[in-house]
Amino acid sequence: MKKIGLIGAGKMGISHLSILGMHPDVNVVGVADKSILVTDVLRKLTNFTVYADYRELLDRESPDAVFIATPTKFHDTLVTEMIEENIHVFVEKPFCLHADNGSRIVSRVKVNNIVNQVGYHNKFIATFTETKKLLDSGLLGRITHFSGSMSGPVVVSSKDVTWRAKPEEGGGCLMDYAAHILDLINHLIGKLESVKAADLISIYSKNVEDAIFCLLETSDGIHGMINVNWSDDTFRKMSTSLIIHCEKGKIEVDTTELKVFFKYSDVPPNYEKGWNIRHLNTLTPSVNYYLRGEEYSLQIDKFIGALKGTTANDINTFETALQTDLIMEKIKRFKN
């Protein structure tokens, strides 16, 4: 059993807590949150040990690892503190507000041999996992260009009440939302290196952007665009999709469906020339406990597996999440 602590019990923190609470290899030793409402609810209605101060959790419970799901502005100091104390870390996305701090952390985890993971859950969605396999097989040939889009109903009126409306705290559609698709492109297509054009638009928010259009280029010279809008309430929930054009075919993929076109008959097993359609239900592995999507349980299984030494610590590492932080900094600074 691994002793796990949780710092930050907001929406993502509570979701992680629930999955950790059901995990056969995990003993949740404590939960820390500053909110009186949250700590009071957890104290009265659950059996978790609850702390108002995370330091107390660390000192009293000595966890093997912590999950950090606080607002982004606290990530770098908290993660640094854990590494200094040799505590393994899972931190929510995005990784750090400032890439400089992220770089320092990446070099420290290597020295201290810390198991590290960032909560970019899309990589555990089976349609995207299969896309990675197809692209890595080389049978689609060279990737020529791509386009990615994300839409959902996060900010649908002018309220500006939480940290998500404050640019200095990691708020805004770029860092809090577009981070997902940028990270996915980094993983599937190639390391995003430069920004060719960027337009950040406010729809309801006063101080942050609600939509982003952006032309990008990978280190291998692959061009593509992203179109992201977190103020679109024609969507019930977050929708993420990618179109990837290749020399020998094309992929259209979202969180539920994968459509792949092979121009020639040189195809992977169980695929054929022309269009192929695969759905999440036939691709996804089962999980022990399900909440909102297999990917949330699978990413935690991966982290716990790495702690136990049964799986490699090779997806969503701090190092790959830092690449996403770096391209977001470049988009923010870009002047058309």
Next chain:
Amino acid sequence: MERILFGDNQFFGINHISDQKSREQSILFRKDTAILNILNVAKTAGVNTFMCTTHDRMKGVNNLILNSGKLYADYTIYPCLPYAHKYANAVTELGFSGALKEFMPNDFLGSLLKGSTAVITRNYISLMELFVDAELKNFKGLNTPVIFLQNVIADLLLGLGMGDVIKAFDNHIRKKYKAEPGYITMNLPAMLEFLNKNEIYNPIICTSINVDGFRMSGGKSAYEKILSSGKCRVIAMQIFSGGAANTSTAIEYVCSLPGIESILFGASKAYHIQETIDLIRKQDIIQFHKISSNHLESVL
């Protein structure tokens, strides 16, 4: 409960295997009358129970049902609460306390504004009851003998081990609504254990059951074992594994299992509705004959 129940996913753009199809469906059913037309099809085919989320759109649909006179006089609705995305999106936008203020029923808001935070921090159970009442407001006057807790919340309570809350939900539904509480879950084995631990026995549980084992968390064989045990009243949902399974193979599997009281399905086209109902009825007859002949053989 009837053998076949009609579901609502198709009406509100919920599709587990195609984002594109879910968008098309939400446009197709943009008017409440379009929803009623499909309910009419299912009703004509003999399905008299509609299982639906407490989506805001249900206010209009329920009004149409209430005003359709004799045709819907014997109709049954199983509300499933809450419509979780509404709250999840609000928590993202406003934070926990902001979301609480946003959805607080009016009479409760008064005590909050007076600064009596003690009410809020200490009496979460009555707060939960008020939320349940607010969700069910649009179902007044309808026949709702079973009221469900949706899977996102039910499974969250399971994961967090909030036994007092689930027990309080169970009591509230029985006492105030004189209805049977039901639980939707993606984790049947763990959920049944959790409910039993909280002294909720022989519960109505609606859960994914399909030939592919899709979203049968804890494993297909654990589900089959529970079905044989007869320790809960099961409604099978996602019988087509979210849409990919072969229709007749899928129905044959579900109908062959013991311990499934009802089968829930939804569809947006008349011929699909009729086809599914016909296949379930046909398989039920085949299974009945199989069981009868096995029984006869054992007696003789």
